[in-house]
Amino acid sequence: MMPDRKMFWRIIRRLLSANRGRLFVILLALGAGAAITAALLNLQVDAKRRLTAEFRTFGANVIIAPRDFSESAAKPRLYESLFSDLSEGMDTGMIPKAAFLYGVANASIDAGTQKGKPPAAGNVIVAGFLYSGNRPDQAVPAALVEAEQKFATRVRRHCDVGQQAAAALHLRSGDSVRLTNGAHQTSCDAYVLPALGGSEDSQVFVELHTAQTLFDQQGYISLIQLSIPGTPGQIQNYISLLQQRLRDVDVRPVRQFTEGEARIYQRISGILSATVALVLVLTTLCVMAAMTNVAMERRNDVGLMKAIGGATRRVLRLFVAEAALLGLTGGVLGAATGILISMWLGKAVFGVAARPRLIVYPVAVALTIIVAIAGAYPLRRLANIRPASVFRGER
Amino acid sequence: MFIRLVADSFSRRPRQKLLTGAALALGMAVATAALSVSLDVGDRLAREFRSLGANLLVTPQADSLPLEIGGVDYRPVNAGAYLPETDLGKLKTIFWRNNIVGFAPAMEIPVQAWTESSQTLSAPAITARGTLIGTWANHSVAVPDGSSYVTGIAKTNPWWQVDGKWFREDQAECVVGKAFAARSGARIGTTLHIGSGNQNVALLVTGVLSGGGSEDDAIVAPIEIAQRLGGKQAQYRRLYVSALTKPEDEFGRRDPATLAPSEYERWYCTPYISSIALQIRQVLPGAEVRVIRRVAEGEGAILTRVRTLLWLVTFAALLAAALAVGASSAASVIQRRTEIGLMKALGAGSGTVGLLLAAEQLLLALVGGAAGYALGIILAQFVGQKIFGAAPAFSFFVLAVIVGLAAVVTLLGSAIPLRRASRYEPAPILRGE
Numbered sequence: 108m109m110p111d112r113k114m115f116w117r118i119i120r121r122l123l124s125a126n127r128g129r130l131f132v133i134l135l136a137l138g139a140g141a142a143i144t145a146a147l148l149n150l151q152v153d154a155k156r157r158l159t160a161e162f163r164t165f166g167a168n169v170i171i172a173p174r175d176f177s178e179s180a181a182k183p184r185l186y187e188s189l190f191s192d193l194s195e196g197m198d199t200g201m202i203p204k205a206a207f208l209y210g211v212a213n214a215s216i217d218a219g220t221q222k223g224k225p226p227a228a229g230n231v232i233v234a235g236f237l238y239s240g241n242r243p244d245q246a247v248p249a250a251l252v253e254a255e256q257k258f259a260t261r262v263r264r265h266c267d268v269g270q271q272a273a274a275a276l277h278l279r280s281g282d283s284v285r286l287t288n289g290a291h292q293t294s295c296d297a298y299v300l301p302a303l304g305g306s307e308d309s310q311v312f313v314e315l316h317t318a319q320t321l322f323d324q325q326g327y328i329s330l331i332q333l334s335i336p337g338t339p340g341q342i343q344n345y346i347s348l349l350q351q352r353l354r355d356v357d358v359r360p361v362r363q364f365t366e367g368e369a370r371i372y373q374r375i376s377g378i379l380s381a382t383v384a385l386v387l388v389l390t391t392l393c394v395m396a397a398m399t400n401v402a403m404e405r406r407n408d409v410g411l412m413k414a415i416g417g418a419t420r421r422v423l424r425l426f427v428a429e430a431a432l433l434g435l436t437g438g439v440l441g442a443a444t445g446i447l448i449s450m451w452l453g454k455a456v457f458g459v460a461a462r463p464r465l466i467v468y469p470v471a472v473a474l475t476i477i478v479a480i481a482g483a484y485p486l487r488r489l490a491n492i493r494p495a496s497v498f499r500g501e502r
Numbered sequence: 503m504f505i506r507l508v509a510d511s512f513s514r515r516p517r518q519k520l521l522t523g524a525a526l527a528l529g530m531a532v533a534t535a536a537l538s539v540s541l542d543v544g545d546r547l548a549r550e551f552r553s554l555g556a557n558l559l560v561t562p563q564a565d566s567l568p569l570e571i572g573g574v575d576y577r578p579v580n581a582g583a584y585l586p587e588t589d590l591g592k593l594k595t596i597f598w599r600n601n602i603v604g605f606a607p608a609m610e611i612p613v614q615a616w617t618e619s620s621q622t623l624s625a626p627a628i629t630a631r632g633t634l635i636g637t638w639a640n641h642s643v644a645v646p647d648g649s650s651y652v653t654g655i656a657k658t659n660p661w662w663q664v665d666g667k668w669f670r671e672d673q674a675e676c677v678v679g680k681a682f683a684a685r686s687g688a689r690i691g692t693t694l695h696i697g698s699g700n701q702n703v704a705l706l707v708t709g710v711l712s713g714g715g716s717e718d719d720a721i722v723a724p725i726e727i728a729q730r731l732g733g734k735q736a737q738y739r740r741l742y743v744s745a746l747t748k749p750e751d752e753f754g755r756r757d758p759a760t761l762a763p764s765e766y767e768r769w770y771c772t773p774y775i776s777s778i779a780l781q782i783r784q785v786l787p788g789a790e791v792r793v794i795r796r797v798a799e800g801e802g803a804i805l806t807r808v809r810t811l812l813w814l815v816t817f818a819a820l821l822a823a824a825l826a827v828g829a830s831s832a833a834s835v836i837q838r839r840t841e842i843g844l845m846k847a848l849g850a851g852s853g854t855v856g857l858l859l860a861a862e863q864l865l866l867a868l869v870g871g872a873a874g875y876a877l878g879i880i881l882a883q884f885v886g887q888k889i890f891g892a893a894p895a896f897s898f899f900v901l902a903v904i905v906g907l908a909a910v911v912t913l914l915g916s917a918i919p920l921r922r923a924s925r926y927e928p929a930p931i932l933r934g935e
Contacts, residue, residue, distance in 0.1 A: 165796060165800035306570040362714030367553040381885045383815065396521055
């Protein structure tokens with residue numbers, strides 16, 4: 108038995124090294140197949156996850172408001188404590204969220220900064236806001252978050268004025284604005300926000316506590332906006348969870364975005380899966396065809412081996428072992444390359460390198476070995492070859 | 503003789519040629535399918551993104567400051583400016599008119615509502631106060647060029663779901679928001695009396711609307727009724743426009759005022775959201791057109807990413823196809839050492855041998871490529887049908903790329919073994935060494 112096995116491996120070694128060009132070609136085909144398989148599998152898993160994160164650029168997708176919101180414009184009915192308690196007991200404490208308090212106040216430019224401009228004053232919606240979470244720009248407009256960070260170190264109070272509000276009040280960044288509501292008043296340095304195209308354009312944003320003092324609504328807020336990440340299904344689950352927990356308030360998805368998102372996500376993930384599946388199936392077939400082409404060439408070798416007394420089974424085992432070995436080498440090298448490629452692709456598309464999934468590697472290698480062996484399948488037909496006809500040079 | 507040699511090579515080993523051809527066809531099929539789908543997917547996805555609704559908002563330029571929270575304007579009817587409804591047909595005359603998939607004007611007025619059952623002989627009992635949103639449900643707009651265009655709020659706000667039917671444009675009908683319906687007791691079929699100031703109107707409820715926003719607590723009726731109640735004939739306060747756009751790139755974000763004339767032309771003739779906004783401003787005098795950033799930017803970011811992703815996957819597919827095809831054509835040349843040796847021994851030059859083999863490979867590439875293209879188109883149609891419900895359009899570009907790719911890849915794949923083959927010494931090969 109021992110010398111038999113030694114001989115077996117020796118023949119395989121010879122088979123592989125006999126023709127370097129051929130070896131290179133097979134390894135290239137198998138390796139390319141494995142690389143594509145690994146890269147696409149890895150990218151597909153990663154891309155779907157990234158896409159759901161990408162959808163959060165649309166901003167908040169859930170609103171928590173008082174149950175009867177008909178006349179809630181000036182009547183906040185939520186306790187501020189709800190905002191901090193919201194994520195208690197849930198594993199997702201870092202969900203971007205923001206609380207708002209709305210009210211109507213009279214805005215005017217402070218006399219000191221007016222300097223020859225027409226006197227302008229009028230009622231505006233003042234929105235007090237507070238946000239938390241690791242990506243606050245997903246719950247409130249990004250321009251607002253930027254402004255907050257920019258002015259965080261200023262000593263004087265500032266307020267962010269929407270573009271339409273600024274135009275109506277003839278305001279420019281840096282002007283001092285006085286906001287009055289009954290006996291309460293406050294003044295702040297204006298910063299004009301870029302146009303956002305929503306109702307934000309006609310509002311003035313101040314810190315939540317400033318607004319609470321201004322409207323005499325300490326401890327109250329008008330609504331909470333959440334930006335829940337995940338697939339449409341996960342978002343829906345989270346909403347139902349919140350609805351169960353918060354029975355006395357209205358938790359509702361922003362249907363414009365949740366529904367549109369579900370639809371688009373479904374399409375994109377469908378197209379991605381379809382393309383990947385298509386590429387994988389046909390890559391497999393291509394590699395198989397290339398392998399088969401190479402295997403057919405082994406006619407003469409099979410004939411010779413049979414002529415000197417090799418049993419058909421043993422001869423076949425030899426070739427299958429060779430194919431498997433080639434598949435293993437091609438797969439190990441190709442799949443590693445593929446995972447590296449997918450990390451780079453992830454970086455190119457989403458700006459973050461795709462996280463390599465360990466499961467992808469063995470799957471890609473196993474797939475390559477199977478393809479290589481399947482590609483050698485036509486050798487079975489060679490088992491019927493009569494050695495004599497090979498030696499006579501018959502085709 | 504040359505043709506005979508090529509023909510002979512095909513008929514002598516049909517199975518081998520078939521295998522190489524099959525590998526080629528399959529590879530090219532992947533390439534065709536992936537290429538057609540990703541060429542097509544941008545447009546299709548852009549259309550899908552319109553399910554997010556309007557991305558442009560038109561308001562009067564000389565407007566007073568809106569007191570708007572969550573999409574509801576709390577100003578009285580007589581405050582602020584309005585725009586003429588008759589101008590709206592002009593929207594379909596702008597350069598990118600075909601990119602405008604829908605638009606709908608809106609006008610809100612505060613109203614009181616009561617139903618028959620709550621009414622007593624002496625005085626109508628007011629059951630609910632609310633907002634009446636006047637808009638278009640299925641309105642036929644006359645376009646200045648003589649045609650007409652049907653649009654409405656369902657196109658700009660596709661997430662609004664109506665249980666029942668939308669109101670008819672020329673009838674005294676309305677749909678009510680589901681919260682309002684619960685509050686006022688109005689159901690499908692009830693007649694709702696609406697009053698504003700000293701004007702009254704009776705509307706038949708045809709459906710219950712749920713949209714997830716402030717519209718759930720409002721009455722939605724034909725804009726004509728809102729205009730009559732508010733005394734603002736043929737006017738509207740805001741207009742929602744949903745347009746297909748190209749995501750803004752570096753060039754699209756530049757200020758059009760700083761562009762040179764030729765650049766401006768290019769900017770104007772690209773469906774960036776900002777250039778469509780400008781074109782709308784040009785046909786609607788006195789209007790201010792604002793881009794709804796939240797929708798437009800999210801859409802732009804995602805579309806760009808998905809497009810890049812699909813192009814990369816396509817590129818991977820092309821690469822895989824090229825490698826597999828190259829490998830199999832290389833293998834088919836390597837096999838023919840003996841034959842090459844024999845030809846050279848009979849006096850053929852390296853050039854002739856190379857030309858012969860190249861011709862064979864090209865013929866194979868043509869046949870395999872054509873078969874692969876046909877297969878790929880079928881696959882692409884299947885995928886397109888399955889996902890978007892529509893097959894990708896035929897593109898000459900794809901055909902050209904596939905044929906070119908098939909030829910280049912087979913030639914490159916055979917080039918290296920051919921070069922080596924041309925250096926073979928005939929004698930050792932013929933001796934079987």
